[in-house]
Amino acid sequence: MNARDGSCGAVSLAGLRAVLQEDVGAAAPAARLRRLIDLGCGELPLPALGRTAERWRALAEVAAHDLSLAKLYEGHTDALAILCELRAPDGIAGSTRTSVWGTWAAEAPGQRVAIRPGADGGLRLHGQKAWCSGAEQASHGLLTAWHSGADVPQLVAVEMGHPGMRVDGEAWQAVGMAASASATVSFDGVPAAAVGEPGDYLHRPGFWQGGAGVAACWHGGATALGRALHAAVLRAPAEQRTPFRLAALGRVDLCLAGTAALLRDAAQWIDTHPQADARWVALRVRQAAEACAQTVLEEVGRALGATPFCRDAAFARMAADLPVFIRQSHAARDDAALGECLAGLEEPPWTI
Incomplete structure (x- = not known):
């Protein structure tokens, strides 16, 4: 690259x-x-x-x-x-081809990473950054940090493994997404390099473009569970294809197909408007993917019963991971944010 x-x-x-x-x-x-x-x-x-x-x-x-x-x-x-x-x-x-990167931009209350000048004129990081998935194994990290008195974050890059850095995974107690190895990283004079200017991370077009991409991950997890229901119906003898399971499969199809269509439409819109603010596009697909995942979890669980949760390791892991992953959504706050975006448009984008 x-x-x-x-x-x-x-x-x-x-x-x-x-x-x-x-x-x-x-x-x-x-x-x-x-x-x-x-x-x-x-x-x-x-x-x-x-x-x-x-x-x-x-x-x-x-x-x-x-x-x-x-x-x-x-x-x-x-x-x-x-x-x-x-x-x-x-x-x-230049180090991206062989490096393992993490992107850590969540701002937990009371755990802001501060930027201070080093004796050599470079940047030094102090403080804690929560929700750093994969931090223990990453070779490099991109994270948001703060200059003194600033009201917008500065994105910085760090090389992991510095003596002034400590990775602590003890706070992560979730069963779902346990293997993502989310950790809190403490910094004590760790050197960092600025990436862009203060505020660039949040104000670039790619911020919401990337946010929409997370919805594709949620959709992929929901699709895996939907496929499990489809496979169960497909393998069952005709007399066991109950109306109950067929109805569940139909409802799963509606939400997965609808979300897939929204994601394709959003991708095309972003490619057509590469420099535009994609906030409303991202919020729409994120909220749709979250709602779809909730529906799939409910429908597949009701249709298949306890068996796959207890005897299918991949299914059980996916069913435990997905509810945790979609909590990256801000729920009703994101619904309101989407409504705010639409309230600023002369015509809502709902035509066929």
């Missing part, structure tokens, strides 16, 4: 599926992410350059396989996109 021209090698879905289906035993998601990167699957088409749908299909494919892996994969690929968009210094951008 070239940080200046935004070029990126294509990842074939067939090739990605083949790597995902490899027998890696009990390998943790971080190790599997490393393998995806080593085999050339770590770079996706960049958003808003005509191939956004391809990017999201790859994210959904990984998510349908393993949501914890998808969380790390999305963070890595998002970091590469951000470095390109904000034209990161050559010393940072």
Whole structure:
């Protein structure tokens, strides 16, 4: 990938599926992410350059396989996109091919990372950053930090493993998404490099383009559960294809097909309007994907009963992970934010 021209090698879905289906035993998601990167699957088409749908299909494919892996994969690929968009210094951008990146921008109350000048004139980080998925295994991280008195964050890049850095995963108690290895990272004089100017991370077009891409991950997880219901109906003898299960499959189809259509439409809109504010587009697909995931969880669980939750490890893990992952949504606050966006339009975009 070239940080200046935004070029990126294509990842074939067939090739990605083949790597995902490899027998890696009990390998943790971080190790599997490393393998995806080593085999050339770590770079996706960049958003808003005509191939956004391809990017999201790859994210959904990984998510349908393993949501914890998808969380790390999305963070890595998002970091590469951000470095390109904000034209990161050559010393940072040049390390992307072999590095494992995390993107950590959540701001937990009372855990703001401060930027202070170092004795050599460079930047030094102090404080704590919560919700750092994959931090223990990442080689590099992109995170938001704050200059003294600033009202907007500064995005910085760090090299993991510095002596002034401590990674603590003890606070993460969730059963769902446990393998994403979310941690709190403490910084004590850790050197960092600025990526863009203060506020650039939030105000760039790619912020909401990337936010919409997360919905593709949620959709991939919901699709995996929907496929389990479809397979159960398909394998059942005709006399066991009960109206109850068929109705559940029909309702699952409606929400998954509808969300997939919204994601395709959103990808096309972003490619057509690469510099536009995609906030309303992202909020729409995120809220649709969250609602669809909730519906699929309910319908599939009711239709299949306890058996797959108890005897199918992949299904049970997906059913536990998905409710945690979709909580990245801000629920009713995002509904209100979408309504606010629409209230500023002369005509709502609802025509066929």
